[in-house]
Amino acid sequence: MTDQDMTSALAPRLAEAIRNKLIAGELKPGHRLSEVKLSADLQVSRNSLREAFRLLTKEGLLRHEPNRGVFVAIPSMASIIDIYRVRRVIECRAVAQAYPKHPAVGRMRAAVEEARSASARSDWGTVGSANMVFHAAIVDLADSERLSAFYLQIAAELRLSFGLLDSPELLHAPYIELNAAIVEKLDAGEMQEAAIALEAYLLQSERTVLAAFSRIPDKGKA
Amino acid sequence: MTDQDMTSALAPRLAEAIRNKLIAGELKPGHRLSEVKLSADLQVSRNSLREAFRLLTKEGLLRHEPNRGVFVAIPSMASIIDIYRVRRVIECRAVAQAYPKHPAVGRMRAAVEEARSASARSDWGTVGSANMVFHAAIVDLADSERLSAFYLQIAAELRLSFGLLDSPELLHAPYIELNAAIVEKLDAGEMQEAAIALEAYLLQSERTVLAAFSRIPDKGKA
DNA sequence: TCTGTCAATATTGTTCAACGATTATTATTT
DNA sequence: AAATAATAATCGTTGAACAATATTGACAGA
Numbered sequence: 260m261t262d263q264d265m266t267s268a269l270a271p272r273l274a275e276a277i278r279n280k281l282i283a284g285e286l287k288p289g290h291r292l293s294e295v296k297l298s299a300d301l302q303v304s305r306n307s308l309r310e311a312f313r314l315l316t317k318e319g320l321l322r323h324e325p326n327r328g329v330f331v332a333i334p335s336m337a338s339i340i341d342i343y344r345v346r347r348v349i350e351c352r353a354v355a356q357a358y359p360k361h362p363a364v365g366r367m368r369a370a371v372e373e374a375r376s377a378s379a380r381s382d383w384g385t386v387g388s389a390n391m392v393f394h395a396a397i398v399d400l401a402d403s404e405r406l407s408a409f410y411l412q413i414a415a416e417l418r419l420s421f422g423l424l425d426s427p428e429l430l431h432a433p434y435i436e437l438n439a440a441i442v443e444k445l446d447a448g449e450m451q452e453a454a455i456a457l458e459a460y461l462l463q464s465e466r467t468v469l470a471a472f473s474r475i476p477d478k479g480k481a
Numbered sequence: 482m483t484d485q486d487m488t489s490a491l492a493p494r495l496a497e498a499i500r501n502k503l504i505a506g507e508l509k510p511g512h513r514l515s516e517v518k519l520s521a522d523l524q525v526s527r528n529s530l531r532e533a534f535r536l537l538t539k540e541g542l543l544r545h546e547p548n549r550g551v552f553v554a555i556p557s558m559a560s561i562i563d564i565y566r567v568r569r570v571i572e573c574r575a576v577a578q579a580y581p582k583h584p585a586v587g588r589m590r591a592a593v594e595e596a597r598s599a600s601a602r603s604d605w606g607t608v609g610s611a612n613m614v615f616h617a618a619i620v621d622l623a624d625s626e627r628l629s630a631f632y633l634q635i636a637a638e639l640r641l642s643f644g645l646l647d648s649p650e651l652l653h654a655p656y657i658e659l660n661a662a663i664v665e666k667l668d669a670g671e672m673q674e675a676a677i678a679l680e681a682y683l684l685q686s687e688r689t690v691l692a693a694f695s696r697i698p699d700k701g702k703a
Numbered sequence: 704t705c706t707g708t709c710a711a712t713a714t715t716g717t718t719c720a721a722c723g724a725t726t727a728t729t730a731t732t733t
Numbered sequence: 734a735a736a737t738a739a740t741a742a743t744c745g746t747t748g749a750a751c752a753a754t755a756t757t758g759a760c761a762g763a
């Protein structure tokens with residue numbers, strides 16, 4: 260068969276494929292996605308593609324204008340501020356009430372290790388991914404599948420913003436050791452201190468991202 | 482014409498209509514939704530209905546089994562526990578860091594008033610709705626549209642569980658004055674105390690709901 | 704009577720073609 | 734050159750079609 264993986268339905272797979280293109284930067288913010296063109300490129304029908312569009316629109320990665328089509332969402336300062344607000348609410352609380360021996364702590368430690376080794380060879384893309392995994396693991400400390408799923412969605416949206424920025428080292432490198440410090444505090448059972456450190460960390464990260472964002476030219480253009 | 486409101490697209494309107502039927506209890510958990518039957522009832526095509534199904538499945542209100550169809554999600558103890566975990570994370574933090582003069586506080590106060598008057602005439606349905614508004618307003622204290630949208634979704638899922646329960650007075654009445662107390666603490670600028678009270682409140686509510694849930698017979702049957 | 708096999712039926716998964724409605728573009732007129 | 738009308742392109746929705754899968758029911762054998 261020509262089919263690759265019939266384990267899941269077509270629409271979710273399409274959504275996944277498009278999502279990957281989005282966070283990889285292949286599709287630029289503001290760009291319009293033609294139904295007929297994309298359905299031809301991806302070898303699927305318009306209906307199936309539209310189902311995928313609904314999913315991604317609900318995730319905030321695409322924007323839908325009636326009778327005009329879907330566009331790649333244009334990250335704004337407001338969206339970045341909003342996303343960081345969500346992160347502080349969820350991540351700090353998750354850390355503050357964490358159980359120090361929670362399995363997710365192991366994943367956090369592994370993510371720090373991977374970020375360190377990637378940093379040694381200046382592979383900032385991998386550093387960024389490892390940071391992502393680190394924070395997803397933080398949310399997992401809360402032991403809520405709904406919260407974890409929501410966070411993954413928010414994180415994808417944030418990565419869309421990161422795609423516009425051009426200084427991956429500045430965005431990710433400074434936080435590797437801060438991550439390590441949080442793991443250490445968790446190990447020591449100092450959850451409250453870890454939460455406070457994380458909050459300051461996230462505030463600093465937000466400022467850095469916003470500053471980088473304000474430096475990009477012609478933002479908000481089609 | 483049968484058209485009611487062309488302001489928005491068809492699929493979201495369909496989703497809204499079905500969502501209302503779900504939280505109103507017209508469609509019972511575990512029930513299968515036939516594409517052909519529902520599309521005939523609602524006077525829409527199968528394709529449009531399927532788009533609505535995707536939305537509701539993503540919200541957790543419907544469950545999708547490949548080649549078998551969509552079913553009304555069956556609330557479980559695990560889902561209730563998960564939802565309350567989300568609520569504690571989001572609501573308590575939102576209260577703890579709230580600005581006492583935030584506009585949402587006014588909505589909280591109004592919700593308390595409405596719940597009180599509805600309670601006086603034993604209108605427990607309205608009391609439940611007012612409670613819902615109260616908690617949504619709490620989340621609005623965090624000033625994040627993503628967090629507020631996520632909470633509305635979680636709340637709809639919780640209402641699906643409430644539909645299985647049969648003691649609305651017990652579920653809602655005891656919390657009216659606790660809500661009032663939280664508003665008072667916020668007014669007094671005692672955010673930390675308000676957050677602590679809210680956490681205890683939510684834990685108690687969770688216990689009550691789980692207890693009521695464990696009393697219902699043949700749960701998890703089609 | 705019970706059980707396993709297999710065909711018949713029904714439902715979902717996906718595609719395609721069509722048409723009205725809305726928006727974008729081009730051509731025409733003043 | 735500006736305003737307006739005609740044209741083209743795209744989306745929104747529908748209905749039908751076919752393949753893939755699941756359910757049902759009949760039937761033969763133990």
